[in-house]
């Protein structure tokens with residue numbers, strides 16, 4: 362992560378927009394759009410684009426459209442359309458009645474193509490795909506004119522109409538713009554506008570057998586919707602001359618300005634839809650909403666909040682230069698949000714039974730526990746305390762190493778919200794495994810301190826054995842074991858870097874009784890363990906929790922180290 366791109370406040374896009382407003386361009390209007398192709402689920406990179414487009418519109422009292430760029434029927438599907446709408450809404454943005462589909466413009470796009478042909482700006486070409494590649498030239502060599510380039514407009518018109526009518530097989534002809542085969546920009550060397558493709562479209566069915574190319578569709582869709590600033594990622598910079606050419610050569614209502622910014626890259630994960638689709642299709646993960654994926658559906662299931670993601674998008678800012686953002690920053694944003702809002706509870710992931718020998722058998726008392734020390738208005742709850750409890754196996758060592766400030770034989774610790782206990786005896790099974798601890802408690806220490814003011818080494822979380830709820834916990838780690846598989850010198854496939862330990866399932870964890878009734882999506886801090894979110898796999902009486910993020914903030918450390926440099 363390079364923090365010099367860290368520009369909350371004014372960035373180069375806001376600078377452009379503010380200058381346009383001052384100059385009275387577009388009548389001072391700001392109208393943006395978010396234009397996903399419905400060929401996969403949205404990921405955190407798209408979130409950056411959504412926050413940017415909807416965010417700028419809101420900031421400048423403008424509008425933002427949601428537009429599906431659905432010109433490639435083979436890979437698109439209504440499942441993706443629906444998931445994209447759900448994700449944009451979840452992020453907190455609203456398109457009101459401004460939901461558009463490029464496919465709604467198919468008829469107009471066709472009319473515009475006729476217009477270009479009539480004006481000698483487009484022609485029907487019968488070169489094969491392979492020939493087109495050869496004629497195209499390279500970055501150092503000019504292209505060659507197609508033999509069809511001088512075809513009379515009437516003949517191209519006739520052929521194009523018959524392409525639409527389905528008279529020719531797929532691939533027999535294409536419609537191309539007539540620009541300049543010697544242009545140093547390959548995108549200007551008579552790019553294809555339409556191809557024949559017999560594929561059912563998720564919205565237009567079999568009505569069309571010719572489909573417009575994205576680069577031709579996009580500027581026209583923008584213009585038809587009155588977009589003022591068409592914000593896209595850097596790889597479209599070289600396409601901008603063609604974007605402008607299309608608009609300059611057609612009677613469209615306005616000429617939006619294309620502005621490019623660097624896409625978001627996150628380390629230890631994959632973000633291309635093609636790769637995500639492969640992980641889902643080949644069952645490397647459990648679906649598009651697998652909590653290990655950087656998809657919005659996955660992040661949501663993992664326990665991410667829209668606030669955390671919006672804040673992350675603002676923090677990474679926009680730049681003209683590609684960079685790699687540290688996953689730790691995303692996690693930091695989630696922690697900051699959940700620290701404010703998540704209710705604190707106690708759950709023991711790997712239970713060790715403790716019997717408090719001087720606590721009366723059958724007695725149960727209630728201790729008070731605060732729900733969120735960051736937010737007194739969150740109130741308190743009662744926790745049952747009894748003779749038999751569970752603590753974390755990790756919180757006890759028979760032979761404590763130096764700096765182990767938890768329970769050990771003869772030592773005293775505090776049980777959060779309850780009493781001090783001292784370990785008197787370690788009970789083992791025939792194999793020598795520790796099965797139970799025998800402890801005594803100090804009745805004077807209720808609430809966590811004693812009159813004599815004596816110190817204890819540490820504080821442990823716990824749950825009362827008879828009252829505990831059995832829960833399943835899923836612990837997640839990075840999806841990939843290396844920060845950037847694309848940087849691999851041997852160009853190995855990214856799947857070779859999948860982290861085999863990205864998911865650990867821990868069953869029979871013991872949680873405090875308040876966790877018996879929870880709803881999927883509810884978020885908690887398990888004291889000392891991290892933030893957790895109720896998974897949709899939960900069943901009544903069988904809650905499942907995803908660990909959203911640990912409590913350790915590695916981003917804070919990175920930032921501190923950077924400041925000290």
Ligand code: ATP
Pocket residue numbers: 395396397398399405406407409410592593594623624625626632633634635
């Ligand atoms: P992918 O490369 O993952 O397949 P895409 O660019 O083809 O993504 P689209 O559906 O076309 O996906 O993207 C919709 C919008 O989101 C576009 O404007 C695109 O520029 C933007 N976008 C996609 N990926 C990122 C990213 N990583 N960072 C910022 N914006 C992105």
Ligand code: MG
Pocket residue numbers: 398
């Ligand atoms: Mg795209």
